[in-house]
Amino acid sequence: MHLGFPNNKRLMLVACLAVSAVAIGAWAQTMQRGPTRNPHGPLKMACANCHTTISFAPLRNIPEFNHNTETKYPLRAMHEGVDCRQCHAKLVFRDTPTRCATCHADIHRRQMGGTCEQCHTVKGWKVGVQSVRDHSARFPLIGGHAATECESCHRGAAVAQYAGLSTTCLSCHQKNYFATQSIDHRAAGFPLTCDSCHVVDSWLRVNFDHTRFTGFALTGMHAKLDCASCHLGGRYKGTTADCYSCHIKDYVAASNPNYVAAGFPTSCSVCHNANTWIGAVFDHAKTKFPLAGAHIKLQCAQCHINNKFAGTPAYCES
Secondary structure: OOOOOOHHHHHHHHHHHHHHHHHHHHHHHHHHHOOOOOOOOOOOOOHHHOOOOOOOOOOOOOOOOOHHHHOOOOOOHHHHHOOHHHHOOOOOHHHOOOOHHHHOOOOOOOOOOOOHHHOOEOOEOOOOHHHHOOOOOOOOOOHHHHHOOHHHHOOOHHHOOOOOOOOOOHHHHHHHHHHOOOOOHHHHOOOOOHHHOEOOOOOOOEOOOHHHHHOOOOOHHHHHOOHHHHOHHHOOOOOOOOHHHHHHHHHHHOOOOOHHHHOOOOOHHHOOOOOOOOOOOOOHHHOOOOOOHHHHHOOHHHHOHHHOOOOOOOOOOO
């Protein structure tokens, strides 16, 4: 059947009807399944803020989206240059977690927990001493330790042991103990507890408790002496505490009186004290002739003529 139209008119009419049928079918399908869902979840911004009208990918060179003001997670420092897909693994952006550990692998093997921000910042992974200045109540970083790099103690960098690491000085300073040249610690028998003598500010500041470790208190002039004055040749272990061992030259060189000729005892402390050699006090009562009465006020040379002390008679007629 035809309506009296020419052939070409009939063909054009059929084509128009076919196109209309297709359009109506597509409209019907759209009405059945509803509007197209946004793959990013509920967003208030328009698609054109990030996408182009030509294709969804790639994105616009400069998207009209400010992550710092339009989200609760501002991008600062190292995060500013990160590609969106590195954090937003899924297209639904609101489901993206903000904890560091969700994006960054825990190379410390759970030793420090999952809170990276306790030590690190968005400025970089390198840990600054200031950011961990408290370190922990277990081992505060003070003195020389405050300026020490983490790897100096936690050897192995990121995969090193952090939790449960020994806090004893020797665990880090064993080489220092054995390599010391000024004083051979091992030969001297020094304790392995570095803090018995050293402080955390510097190795050069030494507080050695001479009384505690040797039983010989450094008092008077002894407190001002350099260690090498008594410990000749760097010999510490087995050093005698007898005065004569250090003061033999003083004993032999004495001339007023002559200690050797007088037969004075070699135990210096009988007359001298640690404060000074001058003003020695000889306890005559320890001899066979205690000084009593008028004898107490006499000068030594009045009885010990020509500094003769040994063999001086004790009878009055002499």
